[in-house]
Amino acid sequence: MDEVIKHIKENRNNYVEELKEFLRIPSISTLPENKKDMINCANFVSQKLKEAGMNRVEIFQTEGHPIVYGEWLGAPSKPTLLIYGHYDVQPVDPIELWDNPPFEPVIKDDKIYARGATDDKGQMFMHVKSVEAFFKAAGSPPLNIKFLIEGEEEIGSESLETFINNNLDLLKCDAVLISDTSLYEPGVPTLTYGLRGISYLEVEVSGPNRDLHSGSFGGAVANPINILADLISNLHDENGRVTIPGFYDNVLKLSKKEKENIKALHFSEKKFAKSLGVSELQGEKGYSTLERLWARPTLDCNGIYGGFTGKVAKTVLPSKAIAKISMRLVPNQDPHQIAKLFTKHIKKSAPKSVKVTVTTLHTGYPSITPLDNPATIAASKAMEKAFGRKTIYMREGGSIPIVTVFVKKLKAPAILMGMGLNSENLHSPNEHFDLNNFHLGILSSAYFMKEFSS
Amino acid sequence: MDEVIKHIKENRNNYVEELKEFLRIPSISTLPENKKDMINCANFVSQKLKEAGMNRVEIFQTEGHPIVYGEWLGAPSKPTLLIYGHYDVQPVDPIELWDNPPFEPVIKDDKIYARGATDDKGQMFMHVKSVEAFFKAAGSPPLNIKFLIEGEEEIGSESLETFINNNLDLLKCDAVLISDTSLYEPGVPTLTYGLRGISYLEVEVSGPNRDLHSGSFGGAVANPINILADLISNLHDENGRVTIPGFYDNVLKLSKKEKENIKALHFSEKKFAKSLGVSELQGEKGYSTLERLWARPTLDCNGIYGGFTGKVAKTVLPSKAIAKISMRLVPNQDPHQIAKLFTKHIKKSAPKSVKVTVTTLHTGYPSITPLDNPATIAASKAMEKAFGRKTIYMREGGSIPIVTVFVKKLKAPAILMGMGLNSENLHSPNEHFDLNNFHLGILSSAYFMKEFSS
Numbered sequence: 090m091d092e093v094i095k096h097i098k099e100n101r102n103n104y105v106e107e108l109k110e111f112l113r114i115p116s117i118s119t120l121p122e123n124k125k126d127m128i129n130c131a132n133f134v135s136q137k138l139k140e141a142g143m144n145r146v147e148i149f150q151t152e153g154h155p156i157v158y159g160e161w162l163g164a165p166s167k168p169t170l171l172i173y174g175h176y177d178v179q180p181v182d183p184i185e186l187w188d189n190p191p192f193e194p195v196i197k198d199d200k201i202y203a204r205g206a207t208d209d210k211g212q213m214f215m216h217v218k219s220v221e222a223f224f225k226a227a228g229s230p231p232l233n234i235k236f237l238i239e240g241e242e243e244i245g246s247e248s249l250e251t252f253i254n255n256n257l258d259l260l261k262c263d264a265v266l267i268s269d270t271s272l273y274e275p276g277v278p279t280l281t282y283g284l285r286g287i288s289y290l291e292v293e294v295s296g297p298n299r300d301l302h303s304g305s306f307g308g309a310v311a312n313p314i315n316i317l318a319d320l321i322s323n324l325h326d327e328n329g330r331v332t333i334p335g336f337y338d339n340v341l342k343l344s345k346k347e348k349e350n351i352k353a354l355h356f357s358e359k360k361f362a363k364s365l366g367v368s369e370l371q372g373e374k375g376y377s378t379l380e381r382l383w384a385r386p387t388l389d390c391n392g393i394y395g396g397f398t399g400k401v402a403k404t405v406l407p408s409k410a411i412a413k414i415s416m417r418l419v420p421n422q423d424p425h426q427i428a429k430l431f432t433k434h435i436k437k438s439a440p441k442s443v444k445v446t447v448t449t450l451h452t453g454y455p456s457i458t459p460l461d462n463p464a465t466i467a468a469s470k471a472m473e474k475a476f477g478r479k480t481i482y483m484r485e486g487g488s489i490p491i492v493t494v495f496v497k498k499l500k501a502p503a504i505l506m507g508m509g510l511n512s513e514n515l516h517s518p519n520e521h522f523d524l525n526n527f528h529l530g531i532l533s534s535a536y537f538m539k540e541f542s543s
Numbered sequence: 544m545d546e547v548i549k550h551i552k553e554n555r556n557n558y559v560e561e562l563k564e565f566l567r568i569p570s571i572s573t574l575p576e577n578k579k580d581m582i583n584c585a586n587f588v589s590q591k592l593k594e595a596g597m598n599r600v601e602i603f604q605t606e607g608h609p610i611v612y613g614e615w616l617g618a619p620s621k622p623t624l625l626i627y628g629h630y631d632v633q634p635v636d637p638i639e640l641w642d643n644p645p646f647e648p649v650i651k652d653d654k655i656y657a658r659g660a661t662d663d664k665g666q667m668f669m670h671v672k673s674v675e676a677f678f679k680a681a682g683s684p685p686l687n688i689k690f691l692i693e694g695e696e697e698i699g700s701e702s703l704e705t706f707i708n709n710n711l712d713l714l715k716c717d718a719v720l721i722s723d724t725s726l727y728e729p730g731v732p733t734l735t736y737g738l739r740g741i742s743y744l745e746v747e748v749s750g751p752n753r754d755l756h757s758g759s760f761g762g763a764v765a766n767p768i769n770i771l772a773d774l775i776s777n778l779h780d781e782n783g784r785v786t787i788p789g790f791y792d793n794v795l796k797l798s799k800k801e802k803e804n805i806k807a808l809h810f811s812e813k814k815f816a817k818s819l820g821v822s823e824l825q826g827e828k829g830y831s832t833l834e835r836l837w838a839r840p841t842l843d844c845n846g847i848y849g850g851f852t853g854k855v856a857k858t859v860l861p862s863k864a865i866a867k868i869s870m871r872l873v874p875n876q877d878p879h880q881i882a883k884l885f886t887k888h889i890k891k892s893a894p895k896s897v898k899v900t901v902t903t904l905h906t907g908y909p910s911i912t913p914l915d916n917p918a919t920i921a922a923s924k925a926m927e928k929a930f931g932r933k934t935i936y937m938r939e940g941g942s943i944p945i946v947t948v949f950v951k952k953l954k955a956p957a958i959l960m961g962m963g964l965n966s967e968n969l970h971s972p973n974e975h976f977d978l979n980n981f982h983l984g985i986l987s988s989a990y991f992m993k994e995f996s997s
Contacts, residue, residue: 119855180857183754244855271759285758289856298820300637302970304739304941305725307871308841309815309832311825314866315779315844321769322776361763366752371765371896378763387762390769391859396846397867401573401698402743402904403634404869404942405845405970412768413851415858417761442825450856487758488858516756516859 090539096226097219097531104218104531105201105524107137111176111210112194112203118154118177118244127240130176131155134238141217142224143236151248154240158259161220162233167542169233171262172220173495174213174269175242178205179516186518199524200513206522208515212268212508213238215527219534231542235262239491242269245451246491253491253498264464264541265495268530270485270507273354275523278472278533280465281505283383283484284492286418286455288428289391292320292435293411293446300396301406311442313410314395320438320445321412324388328374331388331416333434336427341420341457343384350482351379364512383484386427387417413450417486424452424490453490458503464541468504471536475529506533544993550680551673551985558672558985559655559978561591565630565664566648566657572608572631572698581694584630585609588692595671596678597690605702608694612713615674616687621996623687625716626674627949628667628723629696632659633970640972653978654967660976662969666722666962667692669981673988685996689716693945696723699905700945707945707952718918718995719949722984724939724961727808729977732926732987734919735959737837737938738946740872740909742882743845746771746889747865747900754850755860765896767864768849774892774899775866778842782828785842785870787888790881795874795911797838804936805833818966837938840881841871867904871940878906878944907944912957918995922958925990929983960987 116130117123131148138146138159146159154177162169181191181204189195191204201211216236223230237260239249253260270281296313297306326332343351358378362370372381381387395410397403416431418424432447439445458465460482469480485505492503508530514520570584571577585602592600592613600613608631616623635645635658643649645658655665670690677684691714693703707714724735750767751760780786797805812832816824826835835841849864851857870885872878886901893899912919914936923934939959946957962984968974 119853119857180851180853182851182853186753287758287858289858296819296821299640299968299973300971301819302941303843303845303869304741304871305939305965305969306819306836307843307869307940308835308839309824309826309940310819310821311823312843314847315775318772318775318844318847321772325769365750365755365760365764367750367764367896369765369895370763371894372763381762382760385762389757389761389766389860390772390850390864391757391857392850392852392861393768393772393864394848394852396844397634397636398846398848398865399573399634399636402867402869403573403845403970404741404743406843407846410844410847411852413856415757415761415856417758440825441823442821485759486761486763487756511759514753515759516857517754 092226093222093535094532096222097535101528108201108211108214109194111214112205113192115192116177116205116240117180118241119180127154127177131157131240134176137217138236141221149252151252153248156240156249156252157238159236160234161230163229164231164233167232168263169235169261170538170541171235171237171260171265171501172216173237173265173267175209175239176213177240177243178208179243183518188519200521201524202519202521204520206520207509207513208520209242209269211522211527212530215268215508215530216266216534219531219538222535223538231539235260245453249491250494253494257498260499262499262501264501265499265503266506266537267489267492267503268506268508269489270505271509271511272507272526273481273483275510276476276478278476278478278480279507280468280480280482281485281507282460282482283420283457284455285486285488286422286424286490287415287453287488288418288424288431289415289450290428290431291411291413291448291450292317293409295409295444296442297408300408303404303406306406311440312406313443314407316440316443317395317410317412320435321390323438329372331386333430335430336386339421339423340386343380351377354379382486384419386419386422389415391415417488418455420455420457422455424454428452453488454493456493456496456503462502464502464504467540468506468537471540472506472533474536475532506537546680547676547989548986550676551989555982562655562665562668563648565668566659567646569646570631570694571634572695573634581608581631585611585694588630591671592690595675603706605706607702610703610706611692613690614688615684617683618685618687621686622717623689623715624992624995625689625691625714625719625955626670627719627721628692629663629694630667630692631694631697632662633697637972642973654975655978656973656975658974660974661963661967662974663696663723665976665981666984669722669962669984670720670988673985673992676989677992685993689714699907703945704948707948711952714953716953716955718955719953719957720960720991721943721946721957722960722962723943724959725963725965726961726980727935727937729964730930730932732930732932732934733961734922734934734936735939735961736914736936737874737911738909739940739942740876740878740944741869741907741942742872742878742885743869743904744882744885745865745867745902745904746774747863749863749898750896751862754862757858757860760860764860765894766860767897768861770894770897771849771864771866774889775844777892783826785840787884789884790840793875793877794840797834805831808833836940838873840873840876843869845869871942872909874909874911876909878908882906907942908947910947910950910957916956918956918958921994922960922991925994926960926987928990929986960991
């Protein structure tokens with residue numbers, strides 16, 4: 090093991106150079122114009138898995154973007170670890186707010202800046218390099234390895250879900266290792282045991298059959314933007330609670346132990362507000378910020394548009410207005426049921442003067458992992474070794490819907506060993522990844538393989 | 544006079560060909576990229592005024608777009624008529640909804656389709672042609688003529704207001720004739736005696752200092768789109784009344800006579816709803832549709848945007864959201880005071896979790912013309928002659944803010960002899976102008992000059 094650790098430490102610069110190459114590929118899964126980049130990126134991943142020592146590497150075509158699979162099963166008496174990650178990234182808009190072009194990685198203060206740096210190329214790549222280190226410095230890894238790297242995480246992982254259902258034997262494993270979450274704080278080893286789910290919908294309000302002059306018609310006919318604003322506004326009550334009937338019915342309450350854990354973190358709401366540049370936080374009454382983020386469902390508009398959105402003024406009463414609305418869900422809410430409740434509620438709330446269309450864009454289940462299984466214990470020990478500090482347990486506000494699929498279908502615990510930081514602008518301009526955490530992640534990954542193998 | 548009418552009737556086709564040429568110039572005043580087209584269009588108007596017989600034609604440069612002035616003062620003992628119009632047009636978006644390119648005029652069923660056809664190139668051009676007809680068929684017009692054609696009507700007429708203030712002598716007149724409004728119904732000669740004013744503002748709600756991941760942050764920080772929706776929603780109460788304190792304070796109530804006039808029109812709300820493709824109308828409780836449009840102030844969102852507005856889904860909690868909001872005002876509301884009340888109210892209503900910036904984009908005063916002055920009576924008779932039916936009186940929901948300036952500064956009545964139709968998609972895709980009304984407008988204009996001269 091010492092040789093492996095030494096090898097990893099000696100190769101820091103090489104790892105960063107390879108990561109740069111990976112980040113240069115604009116693998117934006119949501120935009121049709123990047124389809125070719127997605128294929129290039131899958132090929133890149135495939136090549137890296139071969140170089141890392143996988144003796145079977147395959148690119149599976151899907152209805153969406155390709156899935157890259159790699160395996161090495163040379164330790165028959167040992168457990169099998171499935172490593173999941175994604176090579177697709179979020180769009181880059183608003184592009185004008187980036188200090189550097191999003192696909193030309195730049196290093197400043199030991200941080201690497203590029204779209205996908207922390208979400209998820211940088212984090213996924215850590216495991217490729219730790220596996221490679223075992224082959225190069227110790228002959229082979231101490232357990233069986235399967236890599237499953239998809240290209241649709243940012244758009245709902247639909248193809249992967251089908252793929253898992255069709256390939257249960259191929260993917261059989263004893264634990265799933267995922268690095269796509271964040272450390273609680275820089276320097277604090279963290280295991281994430283809960284994720285929020287999501288229901289993401291689009292609401293279109295249509296009024297008059299054409300755009301109208303707001304003078305000649307204003308006041309006599311429903312304005313779709315105003316109606317949409319009413320509908321959105323009425324989705325929360327004065328306590329910040331979502332008003333959709335049945336929304337909270339299946340929400341799992343935080344246990345006493347979890348509440349104590351959260352308190353022990355001494356989270357500073359003041360610092361958090363300052364880091365976001367707001368003078369006051371806002372959320373559901375009766376809960377702390379961490380409780381709101383980790384254990385309470387929410388509803389946010391992710392986008393809205395309608396009417397004249399150019400410079401200066403145009404006096405139009407638009408024919409329609411559209412909002413993209415997502416709800417983050419917690420165990421045991423069902424995203425399909427929530428989407429139904431939302432749709433029913435919105436349609437019922439709308440006045441007869443407009444037509445309302447609701448489309449479900451994607452859904453994902455929330456998840457929660459028990460803390461007492463061997464994989465979790467091994468991961469906790471591994472991170473402690475790499476960081477030199479006790480590992481803490483947290484939940485996460487974001488969603489990795491595929492985690493529930495892994496847990497349900499493969500019947501294996503999901504280990505969320507995230508090395509990102511919430512301050513790293515994932516999904517925003519100037520996304521970056523702290524290279525110290527990148528290197529600690531490679532070490533943690535190697536230690537985990539060793540721990541989990543015995 | 545018979546010769547003049549005959550000349551007009553014989554030249555129908557020529558007039559339409561010339562109008563087409565006028566409509567081909569994309570004179571969109573609000574877009575910087577059309578600045579050169581605005582200059583070309585002013586030159587075109589200047590040329591047409593010369594051809595019509597004006598013996599002094601000048602293009603006045605302004606801080607915005609040029610103003611075209613033309614005069615013929617060869618009837619010293621007769622009244623002077625100032626004809627106002629505008630050569631600028633609205634933007635064309637959404638361009639994909641036009642059946643034909645907006646600046647390539649097409650005639651279908653005696654209607655001419657193009658941006659600016661009815662608002663206001665087609666209507667303004669009627670008077671150029673009626674004046675020309677007097678010169679060609681009767682030697683000269685029966686009164687003195689001044690043309691004042693501006694290029695900023697669609698963006699607030701700022702330069703024109705300054706120009707009027709600086710040129711009171713030049714513009715001295717006995718009446719102002721304007722064709723930029725609509726007939727009550729096809730075939731019904733109509734004089735518009737009241738216009739709504741406007742306060743047009745932009746509201747920007749800023750929350751976090753960057754776009755955030757809606758999973759990692761959703762629920763713990765104010766979402767600017769949701770807040771903007773709240774603010775917009777709260778601007779109306781459940782009776783469709785605007786909630787801004789003081790908003791209705793100076794509203795002039797409809798007189799008994801006006802209410803009777805409105806009733807006598809037998810306006811069909813059902814037909815109106817059908818023409819807009821809505822199953823139900825919506826507006827301030829306690830008022831009929833015509834009362835809402837003509838005599839009640841309103842508040843409409845003209846545009847809204849924030850967050851991800853592309854296809855599919857992006858899970859962003861945006862850093863800001865923007866709405867364009869206009870209020871149509873009635874006599875005696877003051878648009879500057881209303882803008883102040885709006886700003887104060889919105890800022891007071893916003894939670895501390897966001898910053899709200901309000902910018903006034905433009906304002907215009909409402910106006911009302913007394914019905915018993917000689918110019919109104921002459922106009923009523925003139926239209927009756929052209930149409931062969933009794934003229935009716937109406938108000939109009941739209942705004943021509945410059946009308947109040949004319950009335951106040953030049954101390955002359957404003958005659959709104961509109962030949963458009965509300966169904967002609969002004970400010971929308973497929974704007975058009977009924978050519979029958981174009982020709983009736985030229986006749987009405989000629990009859991008016993004759994009537995008013997004696």
